[in-house]
Amino acid sequence: MTDVPHCTAAEMLAILSARQLADGQVVFAGVGIPLLAATLAQRLRCPGLTILFEGGVIGAFVEPGKLPPSTNDQRCTKRANMVLGSADVLLLLQRGYVDVGFMGGAQIDQYGNLNSSFIGDPAAPRTRLPGTGGGNDISSLTNMIVAMKHERRRFVKAVDFITSPGFIRGNRTRAESGLPAGGMFRVITELAVFGFDDESRRMKVLALNPGVSREQVQDNTGFELIFDDPLSMTAPPTDHELGTLRHLDPERLFTA
């Protein structure tokens, strides 16, 4: 058994998320862990990964130590192939040019629907959250990877509000809602890697993170999980992955 290098939950998310991407893909990345993980994948083993940002960027190579504070900042354009309008880069999703969308999440449910709009009743919300940004467009139009913190209050049976659609109410309800393409592909947390059942579209544990038990994942989740059989165990982050990640984010902007 190799030693697991000490890393923060956010670092674990970034590294495991980066492993989900493949060379040659076109990935639409949100700010924070997604931007960092896509950049990490590019540096580690996917030099041909084309990163899109909603500010209007195709083919970004973000510089180490110069992470942009949003995906609309000039730093996102460094060494890009092309800049274009924000509506136009989002339209690439609609036309089908994007292989995978990649974003963070505040609250998710068993069908992979995400809420970033309201906690409580939208008519009189307990908390008004920032809203969708491009999240609704990305999750409506392509295959999604979501990287998020694993807490019981964030993994709920049904979200208060569907900001970014996963599989809606399961089975074929996504396609029946007018969303024929895409859907939730993977959810990455500090505890496990999740996919979705082909039929019911309920969330399914595909692999446990190093040192994590089934019970621990279930206890931190507000609905009943399906477990893949056999259930695999994710390989721990390597020193090379962690070293490259810390080189990209030396100030721990997104990995504190």
Place this chain on the structure above:
Amino acid sequence: MSLHDAATLVQDGMSVGIGGSTMSRTPMAMIWELIRQQRRHLSCARSIVSTDGDLLFGSDVADEITTSWFAQGILWGLSKVMRHHVETGGKRFYEWSHMAIGMRFRAGGMGVPFLPIRSMLGSDVLRQRPEAKTFECPFTGETLLLVPALNPDVALIHVQRCDPYGNAQIDGLQFMDIDLAMAADRVILTTERIVSNEQIRRAPDQTKIPFFCVDAVVEVPFGAAPHECFGVYEPMMRHMEAYVAKVNADPVEGMRDYLARHVYEPGSWTDFLSLIGLDELLEASNRGRSIYND
């Protein structure tokens, strides 16, 4: 034209489209001037709002903001200012997807009343927006969403350079500004510098907004501060962090204090820039220009 005179084109109750996105090319000097002139009941729309949205609500200039995302920036979590004004019911935040906002400005700029899109369907974002309509495509039978055109009474856009007629050249990310300029009934440009028409004509491929859309041009160096202007300066993060700490600690008193010290008391935009400080302006400029370094 002066900032003061250009701002008089914006009248109480108007709909206002705001250019740039998040912390980039925000027409901050014009928003600052509208606050000073105590404009009221504006209905604003922008792709993504940052601290500009806080200021518009906190100063009581805007009653409603149509956007896809509203917080100061992901580094700072939720905006307590937005939360205070929206949760207590005083102000309205109308949420659309980012692409929907873009296609609403585009429809406005194309001179058509709507455009079809494939996102927002099946979500509760759509449930909150009865003004968007689902329809069955007459050619394919698919379900699509029609989003209505946005034609603001006036657009506020900040650019790197334009000539005195309003032929505007934008470096880097253009966001939704071209559609917004076409869609709005009037356009007020603030610009880092005014150049000659001859200079514009030497590189017409760089011109993104034609003069006949534009009603006013104001030269305002650092006119997007403390946000960034591509290739000229990056965000002034120390000022931003101090602002966020102040208003998120107390969205009412903190905002009142910020507005008093940074908006109402300075004699001019240059005086406001002095409050940000020469050190920070120079650092931001240095970082801004570094985008052109190899």
